[in-house]
Amino acid sequence: MDVSVLAGNTQVNATTSDRGLASVSSNDFMNILIKQLQMQDPFEPMTNEEMLSQISTIRELEMNTRLSNRLEQVTEQQRFGAAAAMIGKYVQGKVSDADGTTFEMEGLATAIRFASSGEALLELDTGETLPLVNVTKVTNPPVE
Secondary structure, three states, X not given: OEEEEEEOOEEEEEEOOXXXXXXXXXXXXXXXXXXHHHHOOOOOOOOHHHHHHHHHHHHHHHHHHXXXXXXXXXXXXXXXHHHHOOOOOEEEXXXXXXXXXXXXXXXXXXXXXXXXXXXXXXXXXXXXXXXXXXXXXXXXXXXX
C-alpha cells in the first residue's frame, strides 16, 4: 500500500505492506520528520513544541508496538500452559461435525498440539482430537 504524507508543501511517499501502518517503523517516521524539516517553509518553520510532539508520538507508537508484541507472547505462553495442564486429565467436551450434529467426546488427554490457526487441540487416548475451547469438564483420571 502506498502512503502519502504532506511534509510542508512537499508530498512524501512511503510504501507499506498489506499490514497498513503497523508495518511502518519508527525509522520511517523519523525519515518523514527529517524530510518535513528539510522541506518546511522558512517563513513559517516548525516550532520546537511541534517537533517534540511529533517525536513524542513516534516514541509512543514504538512503545505501544513493543507492548503489544510482549502481550501477544504472554498470551501464547498462557495458552500453552493452560493446554499443557490438561495432559493426564480426564476431559469431556462437545463438538459438532460438518452437518451440525453435536456429540460428546471424552477421554484421557495424552498430548496437546496447536493447529495452524493457533487453536489448542487435546489428543485423547481414544485417538480423537478435542479442541480446548470445547472442553466442558476436567477431572482427575479414574483410579483403576
